Amino acid sequence: MAHSYHHAVSSARKFGGTPNDYIEIHTWLDRSKEIIADFRHRALHHHCQGVFLAETMFGVTITNSDGRDVPVRLIAEQHIREDLGRIPSFADWVRCIKPESWMGRIGTKLDDIDTMSSTTETGDA
Numbered sequence: 210m211a212h213s214y215h216h217a218v219s220s221a222r223k224f225g226g227t228p229n230d231y232i233e234i235h236t237w238l239d240r241s242k243e244i245i246a247d248f249r250h251r252a253l254h255h256h257c258q259g260v261f262l263a264e265t266m267f268g269v270t271i272t273n274s275d276g277r278d279v280p281v282r283l284i285a286e287q288h289i290r291e292d293l294g295r296i297p298s299f300a301d302w303v304r305c306i307k308p309e310s311w312m313g314r315i316g317t318k319l320d321d322i323d324t325m326s327s328t329t330e331t332g333d334a
């Protein structure tokens with residue numbers, strides 16, 4: 210499924226109400242297309258943690274225009290299943306990341322940072 214609107218139409222068929230009742234949730238799930246325009250955008254929210262994050266963002270339920278309370282997690286799960294056929298974990302996505310040397314670079318050690326001298330020299334606390 211390509212567009213948030215089509216997911217919203219599917220939600221209205223499944224849970225009642227109109228597509229407008231669901232578009233905000235589906236648009237949020239696919240907003241990661243702002244970062245990367247191909248299917249890899251799904252790594253940001255199309256997984257089980259994304260389902261729970263949707264609940265945090267929109268509440269446990271929404272009330273659609275038929276007056277029916279619909280769990281937000283079910284709406285997010287429907288979207289992800291339509292896109293991927295299942296609900297992966299974030300670990301499933303991470304396993305597909307090809308490690309690069311810069312990802313594991315060890316920066317400055319905390320022991321090498323002299324935090325006391327800058328505060329004692331200026332008198333700042």
Ligand SMILES: [Zn+2]
Pocket residue numbers: 238239251255288292
């Ligand atoms: Zn999607």
